[in-house]
């Protein structure tokens with residue numbers, strides 16, 4: 355899997371690529387990340403990558419030509435029969451979610467374009483961008499944080515990256531958890547500032563612990579994301595035991 359990132363700030367990616375457990379995915383080449391700066395493909399002494407917006411108004415716009423040259427260099431380097439999709443991070447795009455990340459985690463990768471300033475010249479988007487992805491209904495200063503969110507979420511789904519192979523299956527939104535939210539977690543000490551760990555977790559009884567975790571997932575999902583619970587119900591993923599629990603006061 356290979357991701358080519360077009361960014362004016364490649365240095366922002368260093369902490370992601372060298373820290374934490376997902377570092378294994380990048381360093382081992384499981385998720386091959388290559389950084390491309392459009393400034394290296396810009397003309398003139400100043401290597402300009404942006405200019406003022408036609409029609410006036412504040413802010414600069416990323417020039418189409420350096421982006422086109424960068425993309426051409428990436429395409430030549432990848433040398434693929436079927437060109438990898440070009441993804442632009444933008445508030446216009448579909449919001450990133452578990453299903454999209456799961457699909458990307460099984461893909462061959464993509465070229466990711468991180469916008470800056472007011473955004474990218476629309477003619478480049480019209481001609482070359484295949485898909486737009488948003489991180490949510492708010493505005494970032496640039497697409498780099500969105501690209502890092504995608505890379506991180508994809509990397510942790512790669513086999514062998516997490517210490518415990520099955521652990522991501524027990525994370526929120528995962529089909530193995532029926533699309534529900536994860537249950538709460540506790541660690542030592544058993545009593546902290548007068549607050550004890552739920553006794554079910556200390557029982558040593560595997561089935562009781564599993565049931566408690568399931569009920570906590572149901573409770574948290576009902577409280578915080580009722581639409582996910584409704585979806586799980588509509589898809590027949592709730593058991594009769596689940597429904598009995600949900601009828602109680604949560």
Ligand SMILES: C[S@@+](CC[C@H](N)C(=O)[O-])C[C@H]1O[C@@H](n2cnc3c(N)ncnc32)[C@H](O)[C@@H]1O
Pocket residue numbers: 442443444445446467468469470471472473474487488489490491492493494495496497498500
């Ligand atoms: C300051 S923003 C531009 C915002 C744009 N003028 C607008 O109002 O939609 C600069 C860049 O940050 C990135 N960006 C901003 N918000 C984003 C979001 N919610 N999701 C993904 N990328 C985002 C995009 O690449 C965008 O081109």
